[in-house]
Amino acid sequence: MTRKQRVLNAINHQPVDHVPAYFTTHFTKDKHFDQPAVEEHLRFFDAVNPDIQKIMNENLVPNYGSIKTPADWSCIPHLNRSAPFMQRQLDMMKRIYERMDKDAFNIGTLHGTVASTIHPIESHYGYEPVRELLCAHLRENETPVLDAMKRIMDGMTDLALAFIELGMDGILYSSLGGERHYFTDEEFDKWIAPLDKQVMQAVKEAGGRVILHMCKTNVNFDRYKSYEGLYDITNWGVYEADLSLTKARKIFPTGAIMGGLSNHLDAVICQGSKDEIQQEVQKIIDEAGKTGFILGTDCTIPTGVAYSQLRIATVYVKQI
Numbered sequence: 032m033t034r035k036q037r038v039l040n041a042i043n044h045q046p047v048d049h050v051p052a053y054f055t056t057h058f059t060k061d062k063h064f065d066q067p068a069v070e071e072h073l074r075f076f077d078a079v080n081p082d083i084q085k086i087m088n089e090n091l092v093p094n095y096g097s098i099k100t101p102a103d104w105s106c107i108p109h110l111n112r113s114a115p116f117m118q119r120q121l122d123m124m125k126r127i128y129e130r131m132d133k134d135a136f137n138i139g140t141l142h143g144t145v146a147s148t149i150h151p152i153e154s155h156y157g158y159e160p161v162r163e164l165l166c167a168h169l170r171e172n173e174t175p176v177l178d179a180m181k182r183i184m185d186g187m188t189d190l191a192l193a194f195i196e197l198g199m200d201g202i203l204y205s206s207l208g209g210e211r212h213y214f215t216d217e218e219f220d221k222w223i224a225p226l227d228k229q230v231m232q233a234v235k236e237a238g239g240r241v242i243l244h245m246c247k248t249n250v251n252f253d254r255y256k257s258y259e260g261l262y263d264i265t266n267w268g269v270y271e272a273d274l275s276l277t278k279a280r281k282i283f284p285t286g287a288i289m290g291g292l293s294n295h296l297d298a299v300i301c302q303g304s305k306d307e308i309q310q311e312v313q314k315i316i317d318e319a320g321k322t323g324f325i326l327g328t329d330c331t332i333p334t335g336v337a338y339s340q341l342r343i344a345t346v347y348v349k350q351i
Contacts (some may be wrong), residue, residue, distance in 0.1 A: 032048045033135075034081075034134055034135040035133075035137075037051045042287045042323075045322075047321060051325045053289060053325055053327040054344070055085045056333070056336065057331055058334065059335075068127075069123060069127050072086060078338035078339070079342050080342065080346075081135070082135060083242075084135045084136070085203055086139050086199075087140055088120055090116045090120040090123075091116065092110070092116065092147050092183060093150075094154075095107055095151055101176050104176045105175055107179040109182045110183055110187075128198055128199070133198075136200050137198075137199050138202055138240075139197075140202070141191050142187070142205050143187075143205050144206070147183050149162065166214060169218070170218075177222065181226065184229060188229055188233045191239075195237045195239040200240055201241055202239060202240075204241055204243055204244060206227055206243060208227075209251055210247050210250055211251050216251065216253075216254060220257075224254070231258065231261040231262065232261055240263040242289070244266045244330075245266070246271065252272070252283075256282065259285055262286055264289050265283040265287075265288050265289065268330060269290050269291060269329055276290070276291055276319045287323045289325035290327045292311065292315065292328045293328065294331060295333075300336075301333065301336045301340060308344055309343065312351075313347075316348070
């Protein structure tokens with residue numbers, strides 16, 4: 032069974048020869064872009080041997096101007112794959128794809144509505160303040176802000192389609208906004224969900240698969256129930272959001288669930304011994320079962336964790 036078929040079987044709740052595994056990490060800054068990123072991705076894939084190989088995306092929506100009021104969001108232009116930051120990402124992906132193993136399930140990283148909207152100005156405000164600023168601006172005067180968000184996500188939709196055209200099997204869609212302390216349920220349904228769904232629907236219609244990633248704390252997962260049919264795999268912060276693998280199957284009944292391992296720097300997968308990692312993996316698979324499940328972490332593994340730590344898990348799942 033190829034790695035790709037193993038993942039597809041998990042998505043379809045069909046038998047697998049063993050539970051597939053997925054790991055990803057942020058590389059050091061000197062390996063974020065261009066050829067250094069190409070070589071480090073390939074080194075990671077070879078060292079870890081995950082069933083899902085994800086290409087990272089550090090090419091974020093750039094700063095197009097100062098944003099201090101809702102009207103200032105008009106500085107955001109219409110975006111598509113011809114934008115320089117997207118071209119840089121696609122060029123890197125093409126070079127990786129030419130050399131990566133095609134029998135794996137290969138995906139690209141797509142930053143979702145909230146993340147893509149705050150990226151241009153996040154460095155000016157900081158993560159928490161910029162999240163609060165976005166909420167405040169939408170509540171004060173939603174029209175110019177939503178217009179800018181639509182221009183951004185039209186660009187992200189085009190970028191996602193370029194991933195599929197390149198040959199990728201799908202995307203990891205990183206969704207923010209489910210946290211209760213930012214948007215209300217009604218605001219999420221009005222401002223965030225339609226744009227999230229736009230990207231996911233386009234990928235599905237193009238024949239790609241979607242991993243819906245929902246990290247952070249205090250998430251109301253009920254907000255994502257209407258996304259059913261648009262995702263193939265769901266992944267979230269089991270430890271951050273206190274939603275167990277078992278309980279999640281009731282919220283996300285279709286496709287595969289993915290995760291189980293904490294990604295914190297002091298977590299077993301990052302710092303544990305071989306025996307400890309194997310025991311933790313066994314415990315998780317005993318809970319989740321081998322059908323419709325992919326072993327992974329809550330979110331990205333911290334930079335600097337030895338790839339050999341992750342390899343212990345990908346080797347062990349083949350034995351159980």
